[in-house]
Amino acid sequence: MGQHTNSIHHHGYVEDTPLNQAMPAHERLTRLDAVEILHSPDEVAQWLASTLRAAMGRSEDEVAFDDEWDQWVKYAHSGETITTGLLHGPTISVVAVPEAECRCASTPLVPVGGKKRSR
Numbered sequence: 211m212g213q214h215t216n217s218i219h220h221h222g223y224v225e226d227t228p229l230n231q232a233m234p235a236h237e238r239l240t241r242l243d244a245v246e247i248l249h250s251p252d253e254v255a256q257w258l259a260s261t262l263r264a265a266m267g268r269s270e271d272e273v274a275f276d277d278e279w280d281q282w283v284k285y286a287h288s289g290e291t292i293t294t295g296l297l298h299g300p301t302i303s304v305v306a307v308p309e310a311e312c313r314c315a316s317t318p319l320v321p322v323g324g325k326k327r328s329r
């Protein structure tokens with residue numbers, strides 16, 4: 211509650227593809243299913259860190275992502291797409307989605323007491 215970042219949320223995607231062969235962010239929205247729906251910049255950073263760690267087979271003690279974390283939070287705040295990943299895959303990305311354009315069928319997204327904002 212009370213943690214609303216405008217009317218944007220983020221979709222997390224994992225592509226089993228090297229970074230340089232990954233599809234453009236806007237295509238992910240229509241071509242991939244989000245593996246995670248993220249509602250705050252902290253959630254975004256948290257998810258990126260844990261997903262990267264899992265891909266690397268490392269533990270939290272081994273890789274903290276301190277520098278990246280700040281960047282991720284900052285980008286998520288400004289609604290930018292974040293793409294990261296490992297050289298040989300997977301590609302891990304977070305795409306900002308305006309509520310109005312969200313196609314993720316998962317209805318838990320509807321904010322509590324929230325209505326579509328009028329423009």
Ligand SMILES: [Zn+2]
Nearest residue numbers: 307312313314
């Ligand atoms: Zn969504």
